[in-house]
Amino acid sequence: MLEGLEELLISADLGVETSLRVAANIAEGRFGRRVSADELRALLAAEVARILEPVARPLPIYPKRPQVVLVVGVNGSGKTTTIGKLASQLKAAGKSVVIAAGDTFRAAAVEQLAIWGERAGVPVMKAEQGSDPAALAHDALARAQAEGADMLLIDTAGRLQNKGDLMEELAKIVRVLRKRDPDAPHNTVLVLDATTGQNALNQVEVFQKVADVTGLVMTKLDGTAKGGVLVALADRFGLPIHAVGVGEAIDDLSPFDPDEFARALTG
Numbered sequence: 139m140l141e142g143l144e145e146l147l148i149s150a151d152l153g154v155e156t157s158l159r160v161a162a163n164i165a166e167g168r169f170g171r172r173v174s175a176d177e178l179r180a181l182l183a184a185e186v187a188r189i190l191e192p193v194a195r196p197l198p199i200y201p202k203r204p205q206v207v208l209v210v211g212v213n214g215s216g217k218t219t220t221i222g223k224l225a226s227q228l229k230a231a232g233k234s235v236v237i238a239a240g241d242t243f244r245a246a247a248v249e250q251l252a253i254w255g256e257r258a259g260v261p262v263m264k265a266e267q268g269s270d271p272a273a274l275a276h277d278a279l280a281r282a283q284a285e286g287a288d289m290l291l292i293d294t295a296g297r298l299q300n301k302g303d304l305m306e307e308l309a310k311i312v313r314v315l316r317k318r319d320p321d322a323p324h325n326t327v328l329v330l331d332a333t334t335g336q337n338a339l340n341q342v343e344v345f346q347k348v349a350d351v352t353g354l355v356m357t358k359l360d361g362t363a364k365g366g367v368l369v370a371l372a373d374r375f376g377l378p379i380h381a382v383g384v385g386e387a388i389d390d391l392s393p394f395d396p397d398e399f400a401r402a403l404t405g
């Protein structure tokens with residue numbers, strides 16, 4: 139039973155280390171006793187939910203204005219989309235929001251963000267293609283401060299091919315933000331794509347080195363990927379999981395619910 143369970147967990151993207159531990163926890167005290175498939179699923183769901191419970195935390199909202207949220211992640215992970223959805227939710231909750239299109243190298247990313255901003259009814263600050271994203275971040279914070287905005291959401295580039303450049307770029311953004319507000323950014327949210335599986339673990343490691351990641355969002359949980367790697371992430375890093383992306387539309391960003399997630403994962 140234990141081996142079958144381990145295999146099941148590994149195939150669900152929990153990673154070897156976490157799978158072995160979860161299986162061992164479930165098996166503990168149950169040796170020599172037959173466990174039905176339903177009972178096993180329930181035990182597994184409870185164990186997964188237990189691991190995820192402490193990290194299921196919505197993006198904290200601080201009284202200080204503007205709250206600066208830096209959004210990082212590899213290209214294609216869903217940063218732009220998540221910013222659009224988040225802006226829409228914050229706006230609906232009565233917050234005034236400014237977006238900075240900080241991936242100044244990808245014209246498509248800037249255009250896409252402008253469309254999201256329109257949909258959400260939130261202004262999007264842009265700069266010329268190829269211009270310094272730190273300068274844009276600085277101007278966006280100045281504007282958010284001048285307007286007394288509640289939140290500033292900053293998109294960033296996600297080119298992992300050259301980690302040195304990425305590191306420098308993010309460090310510079312943080313440096314200029316701090317000139318205007320020593321506490322900024324208040325949150326650095328890493329966006330991960332559920333379909334990348336175990337690769338998400340490497341991405342957290344890389345981005346933790348280049349930015350002080352304070353929380354995660356996992357996107358594309360509406361597809362075939364069940365996002366089992368979140369269990370491994372919680373086990374290894376303990377970073378808060380703020381929300382999950384469940385589609386491409388503006389309302390498709392949900393709070394992370396460990397019980398629901400565990401039930402979906404264990405079938």
Ligand code: GDP
Nearest residue numbers: 213214215216217218219357358383384385386
């Ligand atoms: P970025 O490069 O990190 O800014 O990624 P984008 O926001 O442009 O997203 C890349 C692609 O993933 C787009 O086609 C999005 O529509 C899609 N996407 C983002 N989030 C989700 C999600 O939660 N579910 C699904 N199905 N697609 C998503």
